[in-house]
Amino acid sequence: MTTTSYRTAEQIGHTEQGPRPLPALGVQTAASQPSLVDTVLPNGLRVIAVRKESVPMVELRLRIPFAGMDRLHAARAEVLANVLLTGTERRDRAQFDTDLAAVGGDLSSVVDPERLSIGGSALASGMDVLLDVLADALTGAVYRDEEVARESERLVERITMARSQPSVIAREALQKHRYGDHPFTKEMPEAAEIGEVTPEQVRALHKAAVLPRGALLVLVGDIDPDGAVAAVGGALAGWQSDASAVSLPKLPDLTPGDVRLVHRAGAVQSQIRLSAQALPRTDPGYAALQVANLVFGGYFSSRLVENIREDKGYTYGAHSYFEFTKDNATVLVEADTASGVTPAAFWETRYELGRLVLSPPSESEVDNARQYAIGSLLTSTSSQAGLCATLVALGAVGLSYEWLRDQPMRIADVTAEQVAEAAEKHFAPSRFTGIVVGDADVLAPQFRAIGGVVLP
Numbered sequence: 001m002t003t004t005s006y007r008t009a010e011q012i013g014h015t016e017q018g019p020r021p022l023p024a025l026g027v028q029t030a031a032s033q034p035s036l037v038d039t040v041l042p043n044g045l046r047v048i049a050v051r052k053e054s055v056p057m058v059e060l061r062l063r064i065p066f067a068g069m070d071r072l073h074a075a076r077a078e079v080l081a082n083v084l085l086t087g088t089e090r091r092d093r094a095q096f097d098t099d100l101a102a103v104g105g106d107l108s109s110v111v112d113p114e115r116l117s118i119g120g121s122a123l124a125s126g127m128d129v130l131l132d133v134l135a136d137a138l139t140g141a142v143y144r145d146e147e148v149a150r151e152s153e154r155l156v157e158r159i160t161m162a163r164s165q166p167s168v169i170a171r172e173a174l175q176k177h178r179y180g181d182h183p184f185t186k187e188m189p190e191a192a193e194i195g196e197v198t199p200e201q202v203r204a205l206h207k208a209a210v211l212p213r214g215a216l217l218v219l220v221g222d223i224d225p226d227g228a229v230a231a232v233g234g235a236l237a238g239w240q241s242d243a244s245a246v247s248l249p250k251l252p253d254l255t256p257g258d259v260r261l262v263h264r265a266g267a268v269q270s271q272i273r274l275s276a277q278a279l280p281r282t283d284p285g286y287a288a289l290q291v292a293n294l295v296f297g298g299y300f301s302s303r304l305v306e307n308i309r310e311d312k313g314y315t316y317g318a319h320s321y322f323e324f325t326k327d328n329a330t331v332l333v334e335a336d337t338a339s340g341v342t343p344a345a346f347w348e349t350r351y352e353l354g355r356l357v358l359s360p361p362s363e364s365e366v367d368n369a370r371q372y373a374i375g376s377l378l379t380s381t382s383s384q385a386g387l388c389a390t391l392v393a394l395g396a397v398g399l400s401y402e403w404l405r406d407q408p409m410r411i412a413d414v415t416a417e418q419v420a421e422a423a424e425k426h427f428a429p430s431r432f433t434g435i436v437v438g439d440a441d442v443l444a445p446q447f448r449a450i451g452g453v454v455l456p
Contacts, residue, residue: 037225038400043240044213047232048391049225050401052384057104058124058221058228059388062134063396065214065245066116067183072196074113075189076205079197080143081111082151084118084206088140093147096133103129107137113184114248114325115396116210121385124222131235139238141206148199159191166264166336170271170437173262174332177435178254178275184325212236214245216395220388251328253277257433259346261447263440263456270342270438272349274333276431278322281329281397287410288418289426293320294369295361295419296352296427297333299376301368304352308335314345326397331426333434342438343446350452353429360420369419374408 035051066077085107086093100106103126109118118137122130162168168188175185219228254277279286290298297304297320308314318335333353337345361369381387381404394403436443440456447453 034401035225036401037229039229041212041229041233041236043236044211044215044244045232045236045239046216046395047229048216048218048395048401049223049228049232050218050220050387050391051223051225052220052387053222054382054384056124056222057121057384058127058130058219058223059121059384060107060119060130060134061218061388061392062118063216063392064116064118064210065114065247066111066209067114067246067248068209069183072189072193072201073183073205074186075193075197076201077111077116078155078189079148079152079194080202080205080210081109081116082155083143083147083202084109084141085137086147086151087142087144088136089142090136090140091133096137099129099133102126105130105133107133113187117392121221127219127221127223127228128231128235131231135235135239138210138236143199143202143206145199148197148202152194152197155194156191159188159194162188163191166267166269166271166437169262169264170273170435173260173435173437174273174275177260177433178330179251182249182251184248184251208243209246211241211243211245212239213241213243214247216392218388218391218395220384220391247326251325253328254330254433256431258452258454259432259434259436260454261440261443261456262435262437264437265439265441267437267439268339270337270339270436270443272333272335272337272342272346272434272436274349274432274434275330276426276433278329278331278426280324281394281399281403285418285422287407288414288422290322290373291366291369291411291414292356292361292419292423292427293322293331294373295365296320296356296423299369299372301372303356304333304335304349307352308337308345308348312341312344312348314338314341314348318349324393324397333432339438339442342436342443343450346436346447346453347450350429350432353427353432356423356427360423361416363416366414366416366419370411370414373411377404377408377411 036049038048040046085096103122105120105122105126107118107120179185217232254275279289294302296302297318304318308318315335315337320331320333323330323332333349335345381390390404444455447455
């Protein structure tokens with residue numbers, strides 16, 4: 001019997017001279033400008049239409065600012081998003097599905113504290129049908145009593161299950177720690193609040209908040225941009241209001257400070273969540289900060305992953321990433337660990353933050369991260385869906401295609417000195433705050449010894 005010997009991941013990724021080098025990127029040049037139109041319709045809706053002919057499809061994303069301060073706003077918004085596409089005077093749920101299926105299409109809607117998002121796709125030849133269905137929902141959704149009742153029951157089940165998940169518990173704890181009672185923190189209503197929502201309240205919310213002024217619609221596909229904008233203008237001519245969609249109140253800057261230990265009795269795993277103020281995409285220093293984040297924990301070859309995953313085996317996954325709102329930007333660091341190694345993983349994470357400042361990224365680290373940043377940006381926007389989603393995210397913070405076109409060049413021009421400066425300004429451990437969710441009976445003694453953690 002023959003025994004096959006397999007190489008480990010470490011052996012595959014290394015040679016006798018060290019880690020295998022990434023292949024060099026070619027000289028970075030500015031991306032070519034596609035055929036596009038970026039305009040605002042008379043009803044206040046901003047429309048971006050981009051011709052991308054890779055497949056005979058069209059992708060659609062609509063973003064409507066949808067903030068609210070009322071206690072039941074999150075619950076009403078969740079019900080609205082789940083019932084929006086279930087019926088109008090012209091169509092019931094089955095007719096929605098039938099009309100979209102006839103053009104190879106789909107539509108769905110989701111909501112969060114910032115926005116109501118409607119997204120979908122169809123054959124390019126069926127764009128008019130896709131827009132007609134969308135317009136019908138935006139101007140004629142009736143929220144039938146039986147549909148509201150049915151979806152509310154499902155929501156209660158989903159929310160109850162979600163609230164038992166460690167990642168959801170950690171996210172809610174982090175949001176409250178970062179922003180207190182700001183409406184941004186209520187990403188999910190309480191299950192009991194769903195039962196208080198009536199069909200009349202959902203209809204009233206639609207009338208008051210599903211508004212075109214301040215909203216953004218992006219179409220990407222095998223389309224003529226001018227023709228697509230004209231089609232949108234015609235289909236959505238009846239979507240009118242003098243009021244504007246409600247944007248989320250500006251988030252306060254994060255206050256650095258101790259990390260808070262959140263008790264979860266009997267937990268065998270812990271969630272480490274750290275956060276600090278960052279730079280928005282519009283800032284000239286963002287490209288250098290983006291590269292610094294990649295070196296720290298933004299991709300698999302980062303220092304944090306090499307330390308607490310590859311070297312010490314404390315976690316299957318650790319990463320850092322940016323979170324953007326219209327007026328704010330933060331960096332988040334996440335890792336899930338077994339309870340027995342949580343304090344050690346927390347210590348090593350803070351150590352890597354400090355090391356990024358005291359031992360700045362080398363030319364090699366910067367070059368690898370720079371190549372990854374450019375490559376991942378180009379890859380993520382190479383599909384119609386990816387480009388559509390990216391343009392919606394950029395449009396939400398006031399940016400246009402020009403920013404996306406020029407960003408690879410900005411990243412390519414970043415120097416090691418600029419990355420070191422960004423790391424020193426934004427990744428110092430003293431700039432962070434956060435939470436650890438876990439069994440305090442197990443974790444508290446060690447956290448008490450190392451300090452920097454407020455115990456329950």
